[in-house]
Amino acid sequence: MTKRLLILLGLLFSVAISAQEFKFENETIDYGKIAKNSDGKRVFEFTNIGDAPLIIENIKTSCDCAVPEKPEKPIMPGEKSTLTVEYDTSKTGGFSKIITIFSNAKNEVKKIRIKGYITK
Template identity: 35%
Template sequence: MKKRSFFIGLIVLGGMTGACSNNTKTEESNPIMEVADDPETVKANEKALKELEEQQRLEAASSTSMKIDKEVHDFGKIMTGSENQCTFTVTNTGDKPLILSDVKASCGCTTPSKPEGPIAPGKSDKIEVGFKPNGPGASEKTITITANTNPRITVVKVKADVQ
């Protein structure tokens, strides 16, 4: 009986000691909280959270399928610095709304714009692409489309012979 009381006393005392040391630690400065106050870190964390939420929203949405009218748009011969436009038509071939969550270009000289809302089953919308090449030579740029499809990523291209 004395042994059991002794061990119970040690456990209670150990728990109290641990609780006291934990209280002391919360009063000390927390390097994680100090880093979170840095505006650049806060922005990076907010961006990462937004991307994660978008990914979760896509995963929660039912997957569908899409068809794009062409894989490559060839501008042919164009001049350096000229402003060129093309359109990729996206059709929802599935039975759930198609959500294009992101459309990114591989280079700053290429500027795609995506439809803002979902594309209903059987309907189409457009991805407009601006292309303003910086220098002469053969040029090929990719546009990466992220959507609630399988696979999630689809890549189309624009190319030109820049004079």
């Protein structure tokens, strides 16, 4: 019984040591007031603060009006990278959209946000 407990503790400790994690410079990008049909592309910057390669597996948005681009290569520990979101600015009015990131990080799901107001 003691041997099994030691093996289990060893496994848990090894998983905790090699955790991936990332930190965003800003988790919300506020477009502010922008003109209709203006450039809707914005960039989120983040750093892999874990000790293993970070892999962004998928990104989903709360609507088809925001198109995300994820890094294709693994982000090495300490390395900075970007995630681009392009919002469709052809419709006027306020918006607030969630971008959900799925990765191999310690917290597998991360949510970031864009918001703003498109004027005529």
